[in-house]
Amino acid sequence: MIKVMIADDQELIRESLKIVLSTHEDIDVVDTASDGFEVLKCLEKYVVDVILMDIRMPGLDGVMxxxxxxxxxxxxxxxxxxxxxxxxFVFSALRYGASGYLLKGVSMDELYKAIVTVNTGGAMINPDIATKVFSMFSKMQQNNYTIKVDEKDVETLSKPEWKVIQHVGYGLSNKEIAQKLFLSEGTVRNYLSSILSKLNLRDRTQLAIWAVESGLMTRTFDDE
Known part of the structure; x- marks a missing residue:
């Protein structure tokens, strides 16, 4: 059961999302909040797996x-x-550790899939803004937002792991990476686990940022 919290300053949206998501047997909406302060209070009472967080809320906004x-x-x-x-907002929220960014126009089915994906350690970026996010990551060095990785750890990466990292940088899911590289999803998950461990990174969002910062996205590994 995935325990979900919904944070939005509009009651209609909170209740609508709660009703729709509650129709899924594997989702339990444990609480709702109207601002960031209420989110923190709720977390003192409940264990929450995934929070759907609105950006613009009074008091404490979604980014902070x-x-x-x-x-x-x-x-x-x-x-x-x-x-x-x-x-x-996109830049800051992802920088602070958000695992996904979706526009409210997304379908309920896509929202459900995003919750499941993020809960299992994946990342979910709305296709409509994926290019914008990629562009922002590319500019991170200019703003001193960098992910530090030890060069000795980088040297331990294998060619298949480099390819997986590159596709993570493009925002692809495990399933999409598996299809691109002709691997099973389980193999991709194992590669990701190994990569994060080797580079001492928290999650695939940090990995994606580092992939862009390191210039990895322009390399062609098949020719090496």
Missing amino acids: ATKEVKAKYPNTKIIILTTFDDDD
Whole structure:
């Protein structure tokens, strides 16, 4: 059972999402919140696997709430859900540890799949803004937002692992990576686990940021 919290300042949206998501047998909406402060209070009472977090909320907004939640409850996954396609918000929320970013126009089926994906350690970026996110990651070095990885650890990566990292940088899911590289999803998961362990990175979001920062996205490994 995936325990979900919904944080949005509009009651209609909170209740609508709760009703729809509760129709799935593997999802339990444990609580709702109208701002970031309520999110933190709720987390004192409930163990939550995934939070659907609105960006623009009064008091403590979704970006700063994400930062606070990930600092205190690192195992809780966060999907940013908003109508605002805003560069700074996308950049900051992902930087603070959000695992996904979806526009509110997403279908309920896509939202459900995103929750399941994020709960199992994956990342989910709405296709409509994936290019924008990639562009922002590319500019991170100019803003001093970098992911530090020891060069000695980098040298331990195998060619197949480099290929997996590159596809993670492009925002592909495990299933998509498996199809691209003619591997099983289980093999891709094993590669990812090995890569994160070798590089001492927290999750695939950090891995994606590092892949872009390191210039990996322009390399062609088949020719090496």
